[in-house]
Amino acid sequence: MLFVDEDYRRSGWGDKLLARAELIAMKSGELWTSTNRSNLSMRSLLRKHGFRRTGHIIGLDAGDAEIFYVKKQPDQAISCRRAADGGRGHGA
Numbered sequence: 001m002l003f004v005d006e007d008y009r010r011s012g013w014g015d016k017l018l019a020r021a022e023l024i025a026m027k028s029g030e031l032w033t034s035t036n037r038s039n040l041s042m043r044s045l046l047r048k049h050g051f052r053r054t055g056h057i058i059g060l061d062a063g064d065a066e067i068f069y070v071k072k073q074p075d076q077a078i079s080c081r082r083a084a085d086g087g088r089g090h091g092a
């Protein structure tokens with residue numbers, strides 16, 4: 001869980017902590033995370049860092065869907081696209 005003390009919010013700590021988490025997690029090629037639909041600050045932070053929304057689950061928290069995001073390393077994203085287009089690749 002990414003958490004910045006209220007007294008220190010909007011000072012860039014969320015950016016720094018998420019960047020650090022990405023550095024560690026990207027060794028495995030991708031980073032998955034989730035947050036509540038109502039959490040506009042976290043959703044904005046994830047968008048800013050290039051996370052892609054992948055889906056949501058309704059019912060974990062009443063009336064507040066859980067939204068899932070992923071960020072993949074660039075080469076991982078390319079191999080996913082290649083798999084999706086039958087391995088034809090791009091520009092060939």
Ligand SMILES: CC(C)(COP(=O)(O)OP(=O)(O)OC[C@H]1O[C@@H](n2cnc3c(N)ncnc32)[C@H](O)[C@@H]1OP(=O)(O)O)[C@@H](O)C(=O)NCCC(=O)NCCS
Nearest residue numbers: 002003004009010011012013014015035041042044045048
């Ligand atoms: C989400 C959270 C970690 C952001 O930390 P922060 O230190 O305030 O974030 P930063 O100052 O680094 O801001 C980085 C970006 O986050 C987003 N953001 C942060 N606070 C925001 C707010 N109040 N409204 C909208 N966007 C916000 C913006 O995209 C911002 O980029 P910008 O400054 O260029 O607009 C912090 O609000 C927090 O700890 N919230 C409570 C815990 C929580 O909900 N964690 C996530 C659980 S899934």
